[in-house]
Amino acid sequence: MADKGTCIITGASRGIGAATARMAAAAGHPVLLNYAGNHSAAEAVAAEIAASGGRALVHQADIAEEDAVTAMFDRAEAELGPITALVNNAGILTPSATFDQLDAARLSRLFAVNITGSFLCAREAVRRMPGPGAIVNVSSRAAVLGSPNEFIDYAASKGAIDSMTIGLSKELGPRGIRVNAVRPGLIETEIHASAGDAGRVARMVSGVPMARAGSAEEVAEAILWLLSDEARYVTGTFIDVSGGR
Ligand code: NAP
Numbered sequence: 001m002a003d004k005g006t007c008i009i010t011g012a013s014r015g016i017g018a019a020t021a022r023m024a025a026a027a028g029h030p031v032l033l034n035y036a037g038n039h040s041a042a043e044a045v046a047a048e049i050a051a052s053g054g055r056a057l058v059h060q061a062d063i064a065e066e067d068a069v070t071a072m073f074d075r076a077e078a079e080l081g082p083i084t085a086l087v088n089n090a091g092i093l094t095p096s097a098t099f100d101q102l103d104a105a106r107l108s109r110l111f112a113v114n115i116t117g118s119f120l121c122a123r124e125a126v127r128r129m130p131g132p133g134a135i136v137n138v139s140s141r142a143a144v145l146g147s148p149n150e151f152i153d154y155a156a157s158k159g160a161i162d163s164m165t166i167g168l169s170k171e172l173g174p175r176g177i178r179v180n181a182v183r184p185g186l187i188e189t190e191i192h193a194s195a196g197d198a199g200r201v202a203r204m205v206s207g208v209p210m211a212r213a214g215s216a217e218e219v220a221e222a223i224l225w226l227l228s229d230e231a232r233y234v235t236g237t238f239i240d241v242s243g244g245r
Contacts, residue, residue, distance in 0.1 A: 004028040005084025005133070006076050007227070010063055010121055011035065013042035015189035016138060017089040019220035021045055024087070025054030027224060030080040033058045034072060034090065055080065063090050063117030064109075073124040085227050086125040088118045088161075089138040093195040094151045107153055114157035122168060122179075132176035135168070136226045137161050138219075139181045141242045151195075158183075162238065169236030178235040180226045185242025188213045209244030 007024045011017035013035035022045065025031045031049065033056055035042040046056040057079055061068040076083055091114045094106060118137060125135055142151070143158035162181060169179035186208055192200040201213045222239045225231055 003030065003081070005082055006030050006032065006080040007085035007087065008032045008073065008076050008083060008121070008125070009034065009087040009089060010117070011090030013038045013045060015191060016184065016187065016216045016219045016223075017087070018045045019216035020087050020089060020223050021056065022049060022052075023217075023220050023224045024085070024227065025049040025056055026052065027228070029085060029227075030055035031057070032072070032076040032080060034061055034063070036060070036062055036090070062113075063121055064112040066120055069117070069120040069124055073121075073128060077128065082130075083125060083128050084133045086121060086133075086135045087138070087223055087227070088121050088135065089223075090117060091138065091140075091157075091191075093191045094154050095196045096150045098149055099152055102153055110153055111157055111160075114154070115160045118161055119164065122164065126168075126172065126177070129177055130175075131172075133178075134227045134231075135172075135177065135179045136223045137165050137179070137181040138223070139165070139183045139238070141183045141185045141240060141245060143183060145245075165238070166236050173235060178226075178231070180231070180234060180236065181238050182219055182222045182226070183238050183240045183242065184214065184219045185240070185245040186213045187216060187219055187241075189216055207245060208242070212243065214241060214243055 007029035012021040012033035042058045046058045049056040061072040139161045140158040142155035147155040165181040
């Protein structure tokens with residue numbers, strides 16, 4: 001398979017990012033698998049990719065840290081070659097809370113990872129990609145639904161990602177770098193348990209028109225299409241992967 005250029009995938013140790021990394025490697029991208037703390041999970045994904053004949057590099061970095069993001073992109077270029085794709089996937093979900101319960105510490109960490117982290121990774125991609133290339137941001141249906149009584153702050157962090165997607169797609173259009181986003185709905189991953197609500201998917205699934213949760217692979221397939229040449233005239237747009245929710 002021809003080398004399609006390096007693809008950096010943030011949050012690739014688990015969930016949607018791991019599924020995306022496997023598919024991007026199978027599609028011919030050398031992949032940098034970023035993670036925050038779960039080294040063994042990231043190594044396991046990289047080992048699977050290597051066993052299937054792909055190239056994968058594991059790299060720990062908190063995407064909220066500017067120097068760590070820069071170092072990650074340096075290493076990807078040095079060890080895997082020129083970057084042509086970024087999947088801005090890493091994100092955190094906050095525990096359920098009503099608006100009156102929000103505080104500055106919670107908002108600050110959430111926005112640092114979900115907004116600043118995604119902006120810094122996109123900025124590094126912009127600085128280094130000559131074009132053509134593709135950025136896919138992982139937003140959420142929460143950006144549109146607003147997540148009342150659960151996490152309006154998380155929803156708003158994804159609203160920021162949607163605005164960035166629109167603006168950056170216009171800024172980079174002339175360079176042939178496409179910027180799109182997926183908006184997953186209720187997806188079966190560990191993010192819900194991480195936010196202290198392991199039963200969330202089972203509880204919410206009755207509100208999904210298709211009457212089931214989605215899988216990480218179903219989101220990854222949309223991401224891969226947006227990265228691919230088949231989407232070469234698609235920029236500044238959103239694919240909702242949400243079973244109609
Ligand atoms: P997940 O299973 O909880 O995995 C999160 C990934 O992000 C892990 O690889 C984690 O690394 C990494 N990560 C977390 N904080 C990070 C940081 N500061 N720096 C670098 N990496 C960090 O999550 P997921 O469900 O796959 O979600 C992926 C994306 O989809 C997120 O942006 C999320 O908001 C969005 N989304 C998810 C759903 C859903 O229902 N699951 C719905 C809509 C949108 P470690 O393993 O090292 O902790």
